[in-house]
Amino acid sequence: MNGITSGFGTWNPIAWTLLFIGILIVAFFVRSFGRKDYKRNTGQTKAFLSGNEEPDAPAGLHVSGDNLYWGMVHGLSAYYKRVRKWHSGDLSDYVAWFIGGLALIFVIIVWVG
Amino acid sequence: MNVGNLPFIVSALLVVLGIYTLLFKRNLIKLVIGVSLIETGVNLFLVMLGYRSEGIAPIYTFAPAGERMVLPTPQALTLTSIVIGLATTALLLSFAVFIWRHYGTLDVHKIKELKG
């Protein structure tokens, strides 16, 4: 009753959730086999930067959301430059998009279909 | 008198003129006029749909017997559309007033704070 089936696959959230919780329990169980000789507050927990000093983060540093995907946005800059130009903020452009879409759909419906 | 297809051509012309105004004019007030032009074109089209040649207004009060009447439904549609157009125009104009207050301009190419 609570699952859905598409005819090719099936999705049962209750079973999935139970399985997820089970795997979580197993994971914690496996984790309990871990090394007990791990020492807190020693050099073991420090970051290792090729032997260099770890620079101190300035107080209140926050990696803002903008920084997260900088690389990805940079890699796609050709795409983004174009798409951002579409969203120019100019009302006339928006009306032009609408008229253009209308013309395209006319062409498709009247001539193709 | 046969008016033929002339009103349909006029209504198409009005719609095209309105679209032209929206695309190429810069002043917000002119854009509102453009919207009104499209609306007028559509309204003219609707009224023309109900026209029958030699028809009189579809009202029974003091109507001569046996006369042809034009269709009343498109007229009702047009009236409703005019009422909506009034509200739309009033709202657009008051937005234009407030934009003038905040931005100090009515040039549509300069009102681009929201983009990207």
Add this chain to the structure above:
Amino acid sequence: MNGGMSVIVRTVSRFVYGLILVFGFYVIMHGHLTPGGGFQGGAVVASAFALLLVAFGAAGLKGRLNAHLLQSLEEVGALAFLALGFLGIGTAFFYNLLANSGSLFGASVPIGPNSGILDSAGTLPLMNWAVGLKVMTGIASIVIVMLIGARKEETE
């Protein structure tokens, strides 16, 4: 502009004002018989207010037109329209309970061309009045609000 326009305009508009009002109310009242109705008549009445505003300026009319009162009346008109719709809910929404009932506006209408009976059509004339009230007050308050907005620009 605050003082209004020239004495010719003011005199003529003082004269025409009453005529416009009478014509507007006529259009509302005969909405079920002749061309027009609540919206058209209301717009005509509101145009009389607009005429006064243009001729005398907002300062000249200070206190005569109360925007808050107008807005309240607008809501009353809309509510009256809805109430007339609910009147027939026993059968269906908008059911014309009063038509052909013999009571107020209850005279039956002959089919075909006729000379028009004012006391007919049931709830339709009442709806015209409700719409007329809403439209005349609504458009008048729009005009007033816009004029006040324009005046602020001039003084700033």
Add this chain to the structure above:
Amino acid sequence: MSALSVHAPVLLIAIPLLGAFAVPLIGKLGRGVRDVFVGLIAAFTAALAGLLAADVFGRGGAASVYVLGGKPFNIPLPSGMTAPIRILLEVDGMSAFMGLITALVTITAIAFSFSYWKKRSGGNMYYSLLLLLTAGIFGMEMTGDMFNFFVFLEVTSIAACGLIGFRVWLGRSQEAGFKVMTLYTVSGLFVLLAVGLLYGEHGGLNIAYLAHGLTGGLIDKIALGLLLTGLAMKAGAVPMHMWAPDAYGEAPAPTSAVLVANSQASLYGLFRVLFTLFGITVSAATTGWILIGFALLTIFVGVTMALVQNDIKRLIAYGAVSQIGYMLLGVGVGLATIVAKPAYGLVAMQGGIFHMINDAACIGLLFLVAGAISRAAGTRDLNKMGGLAHTMKYTSVFFVIGAFALAGVPPFNGFASKFLIYEASFKLSPFLAIIAILSSILLLAVFVKAFQGAFLGPRPASPGGGEAPLGMLIPMAVLTLVVIAFGLFPGFFVERIVTPAARALWFGRDAYISAILGG
């Protein structure tokens, strides 16, 4: 009880309208009285929508007609046929389903507004416009007449733009209001032009009557093109979506949620036109593939644009745009295959339609959260806020659940509907499913960015507002519960409400016509 459900279609329009006109008068009695009144109106409307849904789904989603102004609505013509007169409302499974969505979104948005507008003036007009918008949306969903559909479309346009530009002290909201109103009006006028063309060609305005007479000639095709573009614009399909981020972003936060319901009502109108009005009189494969094309563009452009936004409401708004694409994809696959009627076509329809209610709940929740945090942080810029999880524990949990659900992370509701869409569109073409899945993953990345920016990081220097007030938390909690319930028991909801709605569109054209012409 039964009388209420008989009159429910018209009461759904009349009661919010009554509220909208009475609020400015009742508001003179005081703020508390007004809030109680608005709450009662909203609760009654939601109860009516529930009653209507129970009634319609109890009959398996069959179409029923409500006649305004009297019982007989057919006049016999000299030719022996009948033609419908009077104003008709026609409700089938899809309408009742949309009514449920609207009721869910509006009641939570209004409940949230009580707390959101507590300190500001002008609440009377705000609630008036919000209830007017609600009435318009219900009208679009219940009407059985093309012209009345246009009228309600314009009612929602005007009320929505009044709300977008409601905060007249903000220049950006005025700019958004002007742009959105212009585009709404132009698209609405093209819809009216199409209605006029159909009237001139077939001499009627009733959807069933028009559907009966349609032949698929040139005029019909032109009308279809106008309706398709106009309604797709109002639903926010790329490349006509540019108004959507402006509108959702600049409207007051609870209103943004209702605006999404408004877009979905336009989407409903599009589906009604394509399935019930035109059906297979025009090439359904062509229109179906047009929808799929719109869908792919909408999904991809929406999600990639969301990735680069720094304003939290604009970010969610682009997310909302991309979700419209999933609905278009599911229903487009169903439309493209409507002639052959393979099993996966109905599955795609179910997915697309199920996604509507899931999207309404998730996006509504996210917009409410955005309202709460932008109030607490005093800004909407993700680069300027941070560390809100320290003070707003419940709100951050709600945000995570809403974001996961929207991005399609199991076991939340977004996954359940996207699962159906993926599976069915994969059957039609693997390419569609790949784009859809890829964009879902990108959407998760988008919300990770938003969560990182707003909630994580060191405790903010300024103390801020602390946790959102209880009046905001309760509506968010209600929507979260809906999200979780739909996620954990999708089978129940798909069987009870989604399948009747999907079948009403997919199979129900003849039944819809005969409910009026054959009765």
